Amino acid sequence: MATTLAGGAAALASCETFDPPPKASIAGAQGTFLEGSPGDPLVLRFDEAFQKKSLRFKVVRGDKALDIDPEGNLPDEDGYCVAQRDRGQCSGEAPAPCCKNEGLVQLASYDGATGKAEGASVEVAEQAVTIRFDDSPKIAVPYLVVVESGLEGLEGNTTLVRQRLEFTYRAFLPGPSSLPTGPYFFLFDIAPPPLQQQLRLYAWLNVDAQQGTWEGLFTDGNRTTALNDRPGCPADCAPNACQLFPAPACVKPSTNMGSIDEFQDFIPIKDRPVGYTFLGAGYTADLPDGTTGIGTPPFPIDIVIGSGNGVRITAVDTVIIGQISQDNSGRWRGSGSATIAKVQVNSIGEEPTTGTLSFMSLFPEEAAEVESYGEPIYKPGEVDPTAE
Incomplete structure (x- = not known):
């Protein structure tokens, strides 16, 4: 019993002193939105100091990454587009965008091990990183800062997974618009x-x-089954629904879209x-x-x-x-x-x-x-x- 209590006390003490690895955030973000100008520096803040050589990150287009894999996988991650391929959404005239994606659309990157930056100048301080892009991000376009795993705190605690930080600039005012009714x-x-x-x-x-x-x-x-009588639909889809895009099939009504071009289903x-x-x-x-x-x-x-x-x-x-x-x-x-x-x-x-x-x-x-x-x-x- 004494041994058990001692072990429990030791475990409790270790929990109380656990120091998690560094966590990043974007300075000035309200949710995922930034109010400033895309020409301003982007500043990352960390909740603790870190080993500068362990920092690796990339800044990529969010609309070319997350939203073309509805399961949330990035193009350089395991599982990317697998669900769409398994559902047959990579064949036909309108394949899901992830089927033909060639990878992340990168705006900038940094590797602390070499100090090399591409697409931006990068200043690394004790708990902050300032990024000045060569080509400014676009207004109203979603972006991701992907902080790679392996970021190490001064106490030796290391991140095991990527951190994704989303941001979008929304700095425009109402005005004359070509958007049609x-x-x-x-x-x-x-x-x-x-x-x-x-x-x-x-x-x-x-x-x-x-x-x-x-x-x-x-x-x-x-x-819905109301679409099952369309020309080209497989016979006897009910209780499932007919899918014509990207290829004819019988699918569950809950099946996700692989591409917005499948709207006619x-x-x-x-x-x-x-x-x-x-x-x-x-x-x-x-x-x-x-x-x-x-x-x-x-x-x-x-x-x-x-x-x-x-x-x-x-x-x-x-x-x-x-x-x-x-x-x-x-x-x-x-x-x-x-x-x-x-x-x-x-x-x-x-x-x-x-x-x-x-x-x-x-x-x-x-x-x-x-x-x-x-x-x-x-x-x-x-x-x-x-x-x-």
Whole structure:
């Protein structure tokens, strides 16, 4: 007994004196957003001093990394795109973006062992790192600072996994905008817990092009058996749903999208237990680099999913920021990021979360085809999102 107590006391003492490895954060970030200018230095802060030679990091495009693997794997990590390949989403005319990705799109990197920096000048202090980029980050584009494992504190404690630090500059004001009023499709990949899922949303945006403001009604997009009679669908998919993109298959209704171009395998549904709607509003402006910015002030998302009392999911102070431009076909395509200050499930929870998004406009004939299988792409004022 005495031996057991002594061992327990020793274990308790060791827990009390445990010194975790250094943890990094981005100075001045509000969630994942930075209010300053992209031309300003980016400063990383650490909660303790570290061995400078053990520091290795890279700064990469977040929209070219996280959001093209809905499972959250980066292109240089094990498991990247495996789920998409297993689901057959790497074949056909519109393969998932991760299938053809050649790796991380790198803005800068640093290796403390050699002191070599690429794409930026780097100053390393005792508990801070200052990064001055050769080419400034873009407004409304999500980025990641990936601090590699092996970062060692002065006491010898070493990180065993990567640290990912997300940031996006949102420094633009409402102004004249080329963003058109009309139907859109949005894909949100909410990667970190507690809300780790994919939101697929049809939306109608009403845009005031002169004032640079917009209002949108977002409706849940779902795979359903209503799509099983389309030409090209396999026979007898029920109770599963027909997928035509990137290749014909019968899939579970809960199967994630591999690419936003698979939107035609989903239809809008506004009512429980399957669907939901919510309103959003924000600002937009044409930017100096030829793209158009789109963003929101903090707004709530409050939806109830399921039958009976259902499950109420509340996203407090959701902020969206992104950039969109017109491609050669005339379609508007964009990407960006989202941050949620607090996620609650049935009014329980205090944790923040973040995610990436991609979105695009729909041509009139595409919207008409989607609507022909069930419900319309609802416009603001046509339904009451607060009705349960």
